Amino acid sequence: MSETATHTDPNAPIIAEFRAHNGRVGGMFEGVTLVLITTAGRHTGKPWTTPVVAARDGDRWLVFASNAGRPHNPHWYLNLVATPQVTMEIGTDEGRVKPFAARAVPLTGDERDTQWDLQCARNPAFRDYAAATTRTIPVIALHPLDLTGDPARARLIAEQLIRHHEDLRAEIDQVRTRFEHALAGEPDPGALDTADADDLAGRLRRHCLTLCRHLQLHHIREDGAFSAFEREYPELVPAIRRLRAEHAVVEKALAAFAALLERAAGPDRGPDAEPAHLRAEFEAVSAGLEEHFAYEEAHLLPALRG
Ligand SMILES: [Fe+2]
Ligand SMILES: [Fe+2]
Missing domain, CATH: 1.20.120 (Four Helix Bundle (Hemerythrin (Met), subunit A))
Incomplete structure (x- = not known):
C-alpha cells in the first residue's frame, strides 16, 4: 500500500534498510546521518516518504533540499511548504526506528546561510550541489512535537x-x-x-x-x-x-x-x-x-x- 513499497520508488531499498537497522544505511550513506520524512503529497494527498540527510541542532533537526544539485526543488520540500506537518523517523536508543510528528519551518536570511555553511563544512558534497544549481538551496528546521506541560x-x-x-x-x-x-x-x-x-x-x-x-x-x-x-x-x-x-x-x-x-x-x-x-x-x-x-x-x- 505504501508508495515506498513499490518497485518504482528508487528510495525503497534505502527506506527498508533504514527501518531494519535503526536508522543506519550502508553504501554511499555509510556514516551519514539520515532521517526519513513523510509529507502529504500537495496534489494527491498521498503520503510520500523520503530519506534525507539531516543534522541535529539542539531540539530540532535540520534538513537540506539540495536534490543533489538538480535545478528544481525536491517534491518533499514543495509538499512541506504546502503542509508543514510532517512525520520524521529517526533511529533511537531503544534500538529501533521511531516516528515523530514534527513541524517544518524553512529558515531564512542569515540563519539559513549560517546553517548551510555549517552543513557544507560537515559534508563537502553539499558545496558541489550548490555549485551545480542556481537555486538557493532551502534549509528547513523540523521541530518535533513536544507536549511537555501542554x-x-x-x-x-x-x-x-x-x-x-x-x-x-x-x-x-x-x-x-x-x-x-x-x-x-x-x-x-x-x-x-x-x-x-x-x-x-x-x-x-x-x-x-x-x-x-x-x-x-x-x-x-x-x-x-x-x-x-x-x-x-x-x-x-x-x-x-x-x-x-x-x-x-x-x-x-x-x-x-x-x-x-x-x-x-x-x-x-x-x-x-x-x-x-x-x-x-x-x-x-x-x-x-x-x-x-x-x-x-x-x-x-x-x-x-x-
Ligand atoms: Fe489509528
Ligand atoms: Fe485514527
Missing part, C-alpha cells in the same frame, strides 16, 4: 485525529453505497461515463485507493503523534502499543484488498470480480477499521481529557 495542545491534536475518523467513515460509506447500487443492478450515480458503468471493480479500485491513502496518511500522522503522547502520558503506553500494532494489521488488510481489486479489475476476472465477494471482503476490512477507530476513541480521548 495538555491543551495534546487534547487538541487527539481531537483533530479523532475528527478525521468521521471523514474516513464517510468515505467508507460512499464505497458501501456503490456496492449496494451494483448488487441491486442499478447504475452507479458516481460513474464517470457510461463506458465504465459495468466496471465495478475498476471503479471501486479508484475509490478504494483514495480511501487507502487517506487512511495510510492518517496512521502515519498518528504514529508520529503517539510518540509525543507516550512521553507525556505513560499510562497510555499499553493502548498505544496496541494501536500501533493495529495500524500494521490494517495496512496489510488494505494491501490485500487493493490486490484483490487489482485482480478483479484486470482482464482475467474470474470469481474475484463478483460484487458480492468484493463486498464481503470490503465489509471485513471496514469492520476491522471500525473496531480500531472505536478503540482509539475510547482510549485516547478520555486519558488526554483527564
